[in-house]
Amino acid sequence: MNALLKNREIWLVGAIAVLIAVIATRFPGFAAPRNLSTVFNDTSILMILALGQMVVILTRSIDLSMASNLAFTGMVVAMINAAYPGFPIPLLILVAIGVGLILGAINGFLVWRIGIPPIVVTLGTLTIYRGATFVISGGAWVNADKMSPDFIGLQRMQLLGLPVLSWFAIATIVLFFVMMTRTALGRSLYAIGVNPTASVYAGIDVGRTKFFAFCISGAIAGLAGYLWISRYVIASVEVANGYELNIIAACVIGGISIAGGIGSVGGAVLGALFLGIISSALPVVNISPFWQMAISGTAILLAVVLNARGERKQGRIILKKAEAAAA
Amino acid sequence: MNATADIIKPHAVLPDAQPLLTLKGVTKTFPGVRALHNVSLSLYPGQVTALIGENGAGKSTLVKTMTGIYQPDGGEIAVDGKVVALNGAHDAFAQGITAIHQETVLFDDLSVAENIFLGHAPRTGLGLIDWRTMRAKSRAVLNGMGAGHIGPDDRLKDLGIANKHLVAVARALSIDARIVILDEPTAALSAKEIEDLMMLIEHLRAEGKAILFISHKFDEIYRIADRYTVFRDGEMVGEGMLAGTPQNDIVRMMVGRAVDQIFPVRDSQPGDVVLSVKGLSHPTEFDDISFDLRKGEILGFYGLVGAGRSEVMQAIFGTTQTSAGTMTLDGKAVAPKSAAEAIESGVVYVPEERGKQGVIIGMPIFKNVSLPSLRKTSKNGVLQLAEEFSLARQYTQRLDLRAASLSQDVGTLSGGNQQKVVIAKWLATSPKVIILDEPTKGIDIGSKAAVHGFMAELVAQGLSVIMVSSELPEIMGMSDRVVVMREGRVAAVLDNKDLSAETLVRTAAGIAA
Numbered sequence: 001m002n003a004l005l006k007n008r009e010i011w012l013v014g015a016i017a018v019l020i021a022v023i024a025t026r027f028p029g030f031a032a033p034r035n036l037s038t039v040f041n042d043t044s045i046l047m048i049l050a051l052g053q054m055v056v057i058l059t060r061s062i063d064l065s066m067a068s069n070l071a072f073t074g075m076v077v078a079m080i081n082a083a084y085p086g087f088p089i090p091l092l093i094l095v096a097i098g099v100g101l102i103l104g105a106i107n108g109f110l111v112w113r114i115g116i117p118p119i120v121v122t123l124g125t126l127t128i129y130r131g132a133t134f135v136i137s138g139g140a141w142v143n144a145d146k147m148s149p150d151f152i153g154l155q156r157m158q159l160l161g162l163p164v165l166s167w168f169a170i171a172t173i174v175l176f177f178v179m180m181t182r183t184a185l186g187r188s189l190y191a192i193g194v195n196p197t198a199s200v201y202a203g204i205d206v207g208r209t210k211f212f213a214f215c216i217s218g219a220i221a222g223l224a225g226y227l228w229i230s231r232y233v234i235a236s237v238e239v240a241n242g243y244e245l246n247i248i249a250a251c252v253i254g255g256i257s258i259a260g261g262i263g264s265v266g267g268a269v270l271g272a273l274f275l276g277i278i279s280s281a282l283p284v285v286n287i288s289p290f291w292q293m294a295i296s297g298t299a300i301l302l303a304v305v306l307n308a309r310g311e312r313k314q315g316r317i318i319l320k321k322a323e324a325a326a327a
Numbered sequence: 328m329n330a331t332a333d334i335i336k337p338h339a340v341l342p343d344a345q346p347l348l349t350l351k352g353v354t355k356t357f358p359g360v361r362a363l364h365n366v367s368l369s370l371y372p373g374q375v376t377a378l379i380g381e382n383g384a385g386k387s388t389l390v391k392t393m394t395g396i397y398q399p400d401g402g403e404i405a406v407d408g409k410v411v412a413l414n415g416a417h418d419a420f421a422q423g424i425t426a427i428h429q430e431t432v433l434f435d436d437l438s439v440a441e442n443i444f445l446g447h448a449p450r451t452g453l454g455l456i457d458w459r460t461m462r463a464k465s466r467a468v469l470n471g472m473g474a475g476h477i478g479p480d481d482r483l484k485d486l487g488i489a490n491k492h493l494v495a496v497a498r499a500l501s502i503d504a505r506i507v508i509l510d511e512p513t514a515a516l517s518a519k520e521i522e523d524l525m526m527l528i529e530h531l532r533a534e535g536k537a538i539l540f541i542s543h544k545f546d547e548i549y550r551i552a553d554r555y556t557v558f559r560d561g562e563m564v565g566e567g568m569l570a571g572t573p574q575n576d577i578v579r580m581m582v583g584r585a586v587d588q589i590f591p592v593r594d595s596q597p598g599d600v601v602l603s604v605k606g607l608s609h610p611t612e613f614d615d616i617s618f619d620l621r622k623g624e625i626l627g628f629y630g631l632v633g634a635g636r637s638e639v640m641q642a643i644f645g646t647t648q649t650s651a652g653t654m655t656l657d658g659k660a661v662a663p664k665s666a667a668e669a670i671e672s673g674v675v676y677v678p679e680e681r682g683k684q685g686v687i688i689g690m691p692i693f694k695n696v697s698l699p700s701l702r703k704t705s706k707n708g709v710l711q712l713a714e715e716f717s718l719a720r721q722y723t724q725r726l727d728l729r730a731a732s733l734s735q736d737v738g739t740l741s742g743g744n745q746q747k748v749v750i751a752k753w754l755a756t757s758p759k760v761i762i763l764d765e766p767t768k769g770i771d772i773g774s775k776a777a778v779h780g781f782m783a784e785l786v787a788q789g790l791s792v793i794m795v796s797s798e799l800p801e802i803m804g805m806s807d808r809v810v811v812m813r814e815g816r817v818a819a820v821l822d823n824k825d826l827s828a829e830t831l832v833r834t835a836a837g838i839a840a
Contacts, residue, residue: 182710184701191698195687200646201678202699202752203667261689 008255011306012270016277023281030281037162043276044169045224045231049243050250050268051176052220056213057251058193060260061111061118063214066221067243068129069103071236073225075133078142078151078235085148092151096226097219103129104218108211118210126244134237144233152230168227172220177265189213193261249296250275253303262307274299345408347372347537348393348424348506353402355388362388364561365402370506370537375528377548377569378541380558381581381799381832386541389558390510393539394426395419406506420446423505427495427512433483440465440479443498468497472530489520496527507531508539513547525551543631545574545838557581574838575829582799582828589776590804591783597807598622601791602674602760604643607652612638613815616652620760620793623786627806627823628795630835635815636795637679640762644676645669656759670699673759677749679768685749688738692730693719695737696752722751726781750781761785762793767801779805799828811835 024031049066056063077096080087103125110121144152155165162170180186192199192206199206229235254271256263275296282292346369355363363385370376380386391397393404395413403410406422413419433442440461441448449460465479474493483491492512499507509528513521528551531538542548548555549569556566557580565580600619607616613635620626628636641647643654645663654661656672663669669676678685686695696719697704704714719733726747730740737748753761763782767775782805786792796802802809803826811818811834819834833839 178709182712183708184705184710187694187698187701187710190690191687194689197678198685198687199698200666201644201676201685203665203670204698205665205667 008307009264009266009270012254012267012274016270016274019274019277019281023277023285026285027281030284037166039276039280040169040273041163041166042280043272044165045227046246046250046276047169047269047272048172048220048227049224049247050254050272051172051265052217052224053247053251054254054256054263054265054268055176055180055189056118056217057248057256057258058189058260058263059210059213060193060196061210061213062122062248062258063104063107063217063221064119064122064244065103065107065125065129066217066224066247067240068126068133069100069218069221070225070228070243071239071241072103072129072133072136073099073222074229074239075137075142075225075235075237077226078147078229079137081148081151082142082146085151089150089154093223093226096222098222100222100225101215101219104214104216104221105211107218108214111214112207112211118214130237130241133239137235137237139237142229142235147230147233152233155227155230165227165231168223172223173265173269180265185209185212190261195261246275249300252300255303255307257307271303344371344374346370347407349405349408350389350393351403351405353389353392353399353404355392355397355399362561363392363399366558366561366563368556368563368566370539371554372505372537373532373535374553375532375538375540375551376554376556377552378539378556378558379548379577379581381797384558384581385561386558387510388561390426390508390539390541393419393506393508394424420502423503424508425499425502425504425506426508426510427492427499428510433491433495433498435482435484437483438479439469439477439481439483439486439494439497442483442494443468443479443501445498447502464501465497468500469493472497472500472527474527487520489516489523492516492524493527496531500531504536506537506539508541510541511543513542513544521547543836545577545836549574559583575833578829578832578836578838582832590800591780593783593786595623595625595786595807597624598789601657602643603655605653607639607642607654608650609638609642609647609815610650612647613642613812616812616817618810618817618820620791622791623789624807625782625786625792625794625805627802627809628793628812629797629799629802629809629831630812630818632797634812634835636812637764638815639812640676640764640793640795643669644674644762646676670756670758673757674762675699675753675756675758675760676762677753677764677766679764686737686745688736690737691734692723692728692737692740692748693733695748696722696733696755699752700755718755719751722755723747725754726751746778758790760791760793762795764795765797766794767796767798775801799831802831803828813837 020031029035049070053063053066073096076099077092080092080095107118107121107125110116111118155163155168157164159167180189188199188204188209191202191204192209196206228240250272251263251268252258252271253274254263254267254269256267256271278292278295278299282295283289348370350366350368353363353366366385366389368389378386378389388397392399393413395416395418398414404413405411411418411422413422419425434445437445443465444461449457449464451457462479469475469477469479472493474490474497477486477490477493483494486494512524516524525547528538528540540548540552552569554567555569555572555577557564557577559581599622601622602620605617608614616639618626630636638647642649645665645668648664656674661672663672663674666676687698693716697715700718701710704711704718716733723730723733728747728751729744737745740748766778766782779801782792782794794801794805803823806823808823809821809826809831811821811831813835818837821830821834
C-alpha cells in the first residue's frame, strides 16, 4: 500500500508541477519562489481544514459542518476580542480550538451514541451551527475596527521568512503526520475504515474512534475559525458559507477515498494546494470564476477516476512465483 | 447394519403418482468444492417431502438450483416430465416454482398487496397498476388461506415474522405456484406461529401443490411430511415414505460417512480449569450456559446452526452483553465489556469469516499482526515500528509464514498464509484462551490439516482452545470434550471417548435414543 500511496502522491505532485508550468507560460512570475510561498500561505487554512476532514473520511464518515463550525467559532473569538481587547491571543486560539472541539464532539456523540449516519448528523449541525452564529451575533458583523491589532497582526508576522499563518499549516501537517503514522489512534482510524468488523475483533472500539475523529475535525475547524477571521478581518454569519465542499474536494483530489481507509496527510495537503493554485492563478490570467469552478470540478472527477483505477483489486495471488514477485 | 442397506434403497413409488418436478443426476461444483453430486429428487403433487441433512450437505445449493439462482453443471431438471432450463429466477417463476426462506425476501416498506403482486400486478387499460383489482385479489387470496387478519394495505414491516411468511405464501398462491419450497421457515417462529404455518402447509398440500420442506427439527418433519430425502456431502443418500421410518434410521443416514480425514494424534492431559463459565444468560439468545475449560484442552462446541454457539462466544469475548452469569479466568472473576478488555485478560476470538472479520486488506503484514497489541508496541503513546516488526517477525516465523517481506500487503498473500497472519496476530497478544469459530470452514483439505495440526500444537504449549464447529468429523477428531448446544441452552457436555456421531446429532436435534 505504501508504494501505491507514494505513487499517488507523486502523480499529484506531477499534476501540480504541470499546472504551475502551464500558468507560468502566461504569467511567468507565478512560478517564482516568492509567489509560490504566497500561494502556500493563501492555501494554509484549506490545508488545515482538509487534514481535519481527512481523519473523518478515513473512518467512512463525513463532516459537512466544518465550515459552519468555523463561522461559529470565528464569531465567538471575534466577539471575545471585541469585548476584551486585552484577552491574550494564544489563549484565544485555545478557546477557538476548545469551542470547535465541543461542536465536533456533539457530532461525534450523535454518530457514536445515537447511531445517526454521519452525513445526516453533520447536515443538521451544518445548519444549526450557522444558525447559532446568527443567534450569538444577532446578525451583526464584527469588523476590523473592532478587532485588536494583536488579533489581526499575529499571522501577518514573519518568522524565518514565512508568515505565521504558514507556520500554523506546517505545524498542523507535522502533527497530523505523526498522529497518522505513529500513534495507535492513527492506526485505528485506518483500520476501522478498511475493515470495521475485523477492527472490532482486534479490540478497537469503532464508535469511540469515530467520536475522536469528529473531535479532531471540530478542533481543527475551531482553529481555522480564528485563522480565517484574523486573516479576512470580518466575522459574519456568512463566513465560509459553502466552504465545506472545498474542504471535501481537496480531500477527494488528494486521493482520500470516500469509502474510507485510504488516504494520507501528504495527499490531503497536495489536494488543497492543487485547489489553492487554481483559485489563485486563474484570476491573474483572466479566466472567469466560472471556469475556475469547472476546472475544480473536472479535477475532482479526474482524481476519482484515477483513484478508482488505483484501488482496483489486482486479484488473488495464488501462484508462488507471483507471490514472491509482489514483494 | 442391515437396516441401513434397506433404507437407502428407495421405497417403491405409487404407480399412479406422477412427479411434478424431477431432478436427475444434477451436479454443481464450485472451485474446490463439490456442492452437489449426481443428485436425484422427485416432488409429487399433494405431498410434502422433507429434505434432511447436516450443515453443508448441499441443501442450500439444491434450493438455489431449483429456483434458477444457480445453473447445474450437469444433469437435468424436469417439470411435468418435460426438461426445462432454469436460467434465472424468472424462469423458475414461470415454471411455478417458488421458495419461502427462513428470512423472508420481501419488501418491508411496501404494502401487503404490493408484495403479493410485485412483478405481476394487474394492469388497467392504460397500462397503469390496477390498485382496486390488486387489493381485491389480495384479500381473496389471504381470506382463502385463513389469513383474513392481514389487510392488503398493511405495511409489511408492521407485521410479525409469522405474518410475513403468510404473505410470502399468499404471493406463491397468487402466481399459481405449483412447487413450493419452504427453506427452514420455522427457525424464527414461536410454537403457536409454527402451528399456524403447519396448518397452512396442509392447506397447500390439499390444493395439490408439491412441497419441499427443509428443517432441522425432527418433530416438525414427522408432523407434516409424507416423504423424506436425506442428503450427505452433496449426495442423496436415502429417500422414502416417512411413515414407518424410525428417527434413528434417518440420523444414521445423515452421519454415516467414511472417515476420509486424518486428525493429529494428541496425548492430551488437560490440567486445571482455566476458564469457568457459570449460568451465562442473554435475554433472547442463550440461557444458563455453564462449562469449564481446562489448560491444554480442546473443547468442541457442536450444535445446529442457530443454536447460539457463536453468540455465547461473543459474550465471552465481550462483544455481546449478558444479563446474568459469571466467568472466571485463572480463578479471577472477569466480565469483559469490550473486545479490548477480553484481549487484555487473555481471551481471543478468531472469527468465522477470515476475509470479513480477520485480516485488514491493504495493510502490511506487520501492521495486521500488531493491531491488537498496539499498547505493547508503543512508548509514551508513540508507536515503535521496530518493536512492531520484531513482534510480527517472531510470530510469523513460528508459523512458517511465506512472505517476501513483512511490509507486504496482506491482501497479496494466499488464503492459507492470510490465516497464518490472523493466528500470528492473536498469538502475539499472549492469550490463555483462544476461541476458534468454524476454523476450517470453506478451506481446502490440505489447509484444514494444517489448521488442525496447529491447534494440536497450541494446546501442547499449554493454551486452551474452544473450537466451534458444525463439522462432525472435526468435532470428533479434535475435541477432548464436546459441549452440545440446542436452542440456546447446553444440551449436554460429552466426553469424546467412545462418542458416536449419532449421539451427537441426536443430542443436538433433541431426539431420545
